[in-house]
Amino acid sequence: MGAPADLEFEDAIQQRIYHHVETSGAATIGEVRDEVRIDSPSGSKPARSGTTEPRVRIPAEEFHNSVAALVDSGLLVQSEGELHLAMDDDVEEYDETDLSYRIRQAHQSDWRGIETAIREVADEGASISAKRVAADIGDEGALLRRNDRRSRMFYVATVTGGENDGEVAGWVHLDAPELDELRHTAELTVGVRGPYREHGIGGRLLERAMNWAAETDFTKVYQSLPATNETAIELLQDYGWETEAVRPDHYLVGDEFVDEVMMARKL
Known part of the structure; x- marks a missing residue:
């Protein structure tokens, strides 16, 4: 983790997952999946109000692939069920x-x-x-x-x-x-x-x-x-x-x- 730089993400979902963890400090896998939501696929049941699209959880496979990509790129670390910014492990x-x-x-x-x-x-x-x-x-x-x-x-x-x-x-x-x-x-x-x-x-x-x-x-x-x-x-x-x-x-x-x-x- 160094000086501010333009971080690169493969897609908007990875960017939103990273943003949630970065602003939270740390979050469990379950918390991130609950909080980071996407628009409901077209053709699904409309929102009760009829005026806005419902927000749904990211499909499990897509979510876990996005988390894995963030970990592999060195932006996030997964430890004991939590995600946090990449750490310096030297003690x-x-x-x-x-x-x-x-x-x-x-x-x-x-x-x-x-x-x-x-x-x-x-x-x-x-x-x-x-x-x-x-x-x-x-x-x-x-x-x-x-x-x-x-x-x-x-x-x-x-x-x-x-x-x-x-x-x-x-x-x-x-x-x-x-x-x-x-x-x-x-x-x-x-x-x-x-x-x-x-x-x-x-x-x-x-x-x-x-x-x-x-x-x-x-x-x-x-x-x-x-x-x-x-x-x-x-x-x-x-x-x-x-x-x-x-x-x-x-x-x-x-x-x-x-x-x-x-x-x-x-x-």
């Missing part, structure tokens, strides 16, 4: 003092944990942009997006073992804008929840996202941070990011005005 395992965790691409089931993590970090004033990200995924419902106008990727760090097994410890997010003139760029946010800091999670999430961006058509990543978030600024600098501009007193955090530091890295 990285880490064992640090007092904490074990894995880093992987986010699944739709991580939605609530990611939203919680983002809001916790945003409420600290560490990332103003993250508040908008939380609002976006809250409104849309889908974590990962890939269509001809935009692309959005999430990676997560999740705890392994113990009573908090599976809990989202941190995230990194890349979002490509809809404007054609900016499709080569992606905005990045990264954050780690307070109890899980000082275990290398932030740097490893950032590295995973940067590797992914380098393998796609993006040529520049950027983000804006409050100047008070010195830890994040230093982390980005360690990974080759540069400050492009500083806007004085751009944020109002609590009762204090804070500078905005605009950072970027070319790929």
